[in-house]
Amino acid sequence: xxxxxxxxxxxxxxxxxxxxxxxxxxxxxxxxxxxxxxxxxxxxxxxxxxxxxxxxxxxxxxxxxxxxxxxxxxxxxxxxxxxxxxxxxxxxxxxxxxxxxxxxxxxxxxxxxxxxxxxxxxxxxxxxxxxxxxxxxxxxxxxxxxxxx
Numbered sequence: 001x002x003x004x005x006x007x008x009x010x011x012x013x014x015x016x017x018x019x020x021x022x023x024x025x026x027x028x029x030x031x032x033x034x035x036x037x038x039x040x041x042x043x044x045x046x047x048x049x050x051x052x053x054x055x056x057x058x059x060x061x062x063x064x065x066x067x068x069x070x071x072x073x074x075x076x077x078x079x080x081x082x083x084x085x086x087x088x089x090x091x092x093x094x095x096x097x098x099x100x101x102x103x104x105x106x107x108x109x110x111x112x113x114x115x116x117x118x119x120x121x122x123x124x125x126x127x128x129x130x131x132x133x134x135x136x137x138x139x140x141x142x143x144x145x146x147x148x149x
Contacts, residue, residue: 032105036113036134039141040098047096052084060135060142068147080146094121109136117148 039058046054056077059065063076067083074080088094101115111134118127133145 028108029105032108032111032136033103036103036111036141037101039134040101040113044096044098047093050090050093052081052088052093056081056084058140058142059146060137060144062144065143066145068145069149088119091121094119094124110134111141 043055043058046052046057059077059080061077063078065075065077065080067074067080074083097118097120099116099118101113103111103113105111113130113132113134115130116127117130118125128149130146130148132143132147134141135144136142
């Protein structure tokens with residue numbers, strides 16, 4: 001009788017521990033996904049308002065930021081800002097949209113995002129895929145690596 005009761009208590013304790021741990025993890029993942037989605041929504045609004053600096057606010061402002069596209073690799077926040085200003089200034093910015101977004105938390109402060117981007121101007125439309133790696137800093141989530149095709 002005592003062994004059976006101890007076994008029941010152990011199973012109950014394990015179940016409570018597992019359920020609580022699991023729901024906390026799910027809650028944190030959901031929180032991370034919402035925070036990153038908010039960042040991407042703000043980037044889209046900034047872009048569509050013609051505010052490249054506002055769009056760039058959510059990139060890691062470091063010389064170690066990496067951007068890759070096609071056969072090009074850029075290293076550093078300033079270099080990426082220059083590229084965006086050169087390639088997308090004025091009417092070339094068009095309207096940005098993100099679709100098929102999949103946000104995956106790897107830890108409490110690292111996540112990656114898969115999705116599609118599309119920029120539509122009066123005369124053209126460019127689109128492709130992206131993989132972003134986000135890291136959470138004191139100022140919030142920032143993109144530390146952007147691979148767009």
